[in-house]
Amino acid sequence: MSKGGLRRSGLEWFSSLPACLLLLAVVIFSTSSDIHNQMLRAGEYFWSGYYQLRMDPVEPTCNPNRDIDAAVAAEMAQAPAADDPMAALLGVEEKNPDDVRLAIERSVADCRETHLNYDGLKDKLTFGVKAYRTVELFVADLIAFGLTSQRYILVILVMLCAVTATLTRHHIAMRAMETRLDYLVSHSLQTVANLMLFGSSFIFRQSTLAAETRVTPEEMLLHNFWIIGFACLTLASLYRLLRVPDDLEQGGSLNKAFLSVPLYTVMCLISGTYFALIGHSSGIGIYLGKMMELADMFLNVGLYVWVGMMLKQTRLATLVFNVFRPWRMPPEMLAVVAVLVAAVPTAYTGASGIFVIAAGAVIYSELRAAGARRQLALAATAMSGSLGVVLRPCLLVVVIAYLNREVTTDELFGWGLWVFVLTATMFMIVALSVNRQSKIDLAPVNQALPAMLEALKPLVPYVLVIVAVVMFYRLALNVQMDEFSAPRLLPVIMLGILVYEHFRFKGESRHTAAESVDGKGLEKSLRGATNDTTAEIGALLLLLGLSVSIGGVIERSHLMETFPQSFDSAWSAMLLMVLILVVLGMIMDAFGAVILVTATVATIAYSSGIHPIHFWMVTLVAFELGYLSPPVALNHLLTRQVVGEAEVTLALQEKGTFYQRHERIIMPLIAMGISLLIVAFVPLLFYA
Incomplete structure (x- = not known):
């Protein structure tokens, strides 16, 4: 059953409605604290x-x-x-x-x-x-309940959305399932991995009960939620295994079939096998439990995905692109503009992967509508979230400052602005010089400027809605828009935009970046956004959770202790840091990787004479290069997830030189690779 099949069955609200209520509860609980203070x-x-x-x-x-x-x-x-x-x-x-x-x-x-x-x-x-x-x-009691229920909301949300992603075949993998062999291998290993998750959680619960320390009812309830959730996930994967779709091709190769296995399954099999071999079968359950220590952060990830899916239901992205169309930019220049504009919302979503899931389909469809070739559009989409992670108020930077007392958010954001200028310049140079296939022949200013100003007019109501929400929070609740308030303000802003469009275009047929919407109203838009959100959250949060488990494997295996704990030369240390950080970016999510790096690599860098701010700037750029680098290339996988397998297949069939046939991979690697070398080694000339 595809996501579309789930929609056609009319059953999407069975998963989407509870997810919608949970996400709204998170917004209400976080906002109630502001209301109570006032x-x-x-x-x-x-x-x-x-x-x-x-x-x-x-x-x-x-x-x-x-x-x-x-x-x-x-x-x-x-x-x-x-x-x-x-x-x-x-x-x-x-x-x-x-x-x-x-x-x-x-x-x-x-x-x-x-x-x-x-x-x-x-x-x-x-x-x-x-x-x-x-x-x-009553509001005070509501806040207290909200604070204590965050962990339970997260577990329920992860499990509900993970089951949805399993039933809709929406998990993140290296390639889509095309043959029966792909399907059978993928769902067989998913079932085994889910059994591992269930068993590890159950063993963790029993070992907690057997321990001498007192177990609170809240902790036991959390254990039970994990166990019930993984039991349901196992049954869902077993159901999909037994219900093989009729539209799959016959045959297939085993090597390609293994590439169809979701990344979370691969991570689970690796970490579960390792923990079982060292006699620590509860290991996965323990590290998944560590997600609860940062429950608010992972819930924010869900809110950001929801915001992106609501954005797809609006005209906003199309209207923004309309502002630049009068200049008749060549596709390469428009791709640069799209990536630069995307940096601002990326800063509010906290990680590039989240932004690609949230808005990748919007950027790709608009670039294609403007005439960009598929390879270029895919490259820009994959890289759309890579530049803004160093800008205020990025949640990832806040987490770094929270975990490392050697740096502050002001210092990181201050230098992050210069890193953004560098990476943006590199991408612009690569896009406009390497393989530019269009002549730069912009429209005359006297023609383009009036048309551009005219295209700005439809954006005015959207700006007013945004300003109204921000000013309401500022004046009524004394809350300003920053890295801490963005997760609860952005959903309210998007709901306000959906309400505006509901009344403004009621009964009209309107075209959005996601699909043609027949004007049925707010309920359909919200339902469609939340329906997409459930599968995306399930695929992403389960991957993040198992990424934390992989970090546990690296930590338990003492792999980092095999490296010197300090270097006499900062240059040698930096070279090793770059290699390690890029590899971590290939295999782990940003938040899990930051936690692991803080506990291991960061101390080596500091003791080797690398300045903490310099180190974390290198870390952020190296992570982004890792997310764009094969063989995993997570941002490219997420791009394929949101734009569809068919578009990627058509892009791979395009003819041309080696660069043209692989532009979606090579272009981001050149831009981010050069940027990483500059960020890593040029500052050493001044203080090392």
């Missing part, structure tokens, strides 16, 4: 001392009308006599009546003040305060 400020503004009124005041038990003389007499009566031998033996001094009276007077004064405060708070506790307090405390 409610506390408002409460203090309208009712001075509101923080004390949040709970009913407790009546003091002391007596404000206490007889001081009687109290002094009673205290002195209990004091030992001066000639008491026992008091002398114990060193007890005789009490001074004046000191006793002073202490009792102070105690009575404090008691009276406490009663006055109680009476004042009691008088302030009006019906309005109680009603406001009820709402405010």
Whole structure:
């Protein structure tokens, strides 16, 4: 069953509706914290001392009308006599009546003040305060529930979407399943891998119960969610294995069949086999559990994918490209513009792979509509997210600064701007000089500029929607658009755009970058976006989770300890760093790789004299080169995932020179490869 088949069956909401509700819950829970902060400020503004009124005041038990003389007499009566031998033996001094009276007077004064405060708070506790307090405390409880439920939401979302990706054959692999042999090999190994995941999670649960440490009900519930999820995933892959589609070709080769196995399956088989051989069968379950420590980050990944899929349902991308069409740019120049423009939203999605999944189909379709050849369009799409990962407010940079006290976000973003200028320049030079097949003959300014300004007019309502949402958060909730707030603002912005288009184009037929939409309204657009999101999240997050497991294999095998822990030459160290980081970029996702590099490679670089900021700039560029490098080339796999196997097949059938036939691979490698060499070694000339 393809994704389209799932749509035609009318059953997509069985996975998409729960996913939509979960993603909305994440946005609501994160926004409720901002709402609560403003409610506390408002409460203090309208009712001075509101923080004390949040709970009913407790009546003091002391007596404000206490007889001081009687109290002094009673205290002195209990004091030992001066000639008491026992008091002398114990060193007890005789009490001074004046000191006793002073202490009792102070105690009575404090008691009276406490009663006055109680009476004042009691008088302030009006019906309005109680009603406001009820709402405010409900929001506070909602926040507490949201914080504790993040891990459960993540597990449910991963498992729900992973099952959807399995049923829709949407996992990320080196090549698509074309023959029956491809299908049988792929789903057989998927079933084995899913059984490994189920078994490891179950063993991890049992070992946790057998440990001496106390297991909380919340932790046990999390274990049960993983086990149930992987059981469902195993049943889903077994179902697909037994239901072989009729439209597959006969025959096939075993070598190509293995390339059809999803990457998460390969990672699971490698890590599961390794952990089993060293007697640590719960290893995969343990490292998957580590995802929970960064649950908010992985949930943000899901939100970013959702934002991208909603973008596909709008006219926004087409209208942006319309702004540049009057200049009649050659395809190569338009590809450069597309990659440069894509850098800004990439910075808000946090990683290039996420952006390719979120907006790759939009960029590819618009470049093709503008006349770009398939190889060029595929190259630009794969590289569309590679330039913006060093720009503010990229989540990946925030994670680096969080894990490494040697650097700050301001320092990384400051130097990241220069790295962006370098990589953008390299891509522009390569695109416009190497294999440029079109003459640069731009339209005259007096023709292009008025048409460009005219094309900007339809974008004005979209800008107003964006500004309205951003200003609402800024003025009403005191939240500005930055790397921390972007995950919760962007979904609201896209929902606002969908609502605008629902009323603006209601009943009209409109063309989006994704497909022709017949104007059925907001529900269809949101359903279509979430339906695409479920499969993409399942494919991506499961891959990220198993990437963390591969990082565990590298960590447990002490592979990095085989390298010197420091180098006498920063140049030698940098050469090794570049090689290691590119390889890690080939086999791991960005966030998992950053965690592993922080724990291993970074310390070697620092001790070898490489400046921390320099090292992390090299790391980011090396990762991007790794994501574009065969044999895995994750960004190219994600590009194929979103544009379709048919487009890639047609691109491979195009004739021409070796470069022209492999432009989608070679062009990004040249641009990012040269950039990496410059970023890695040129700064060493100034401080090494």
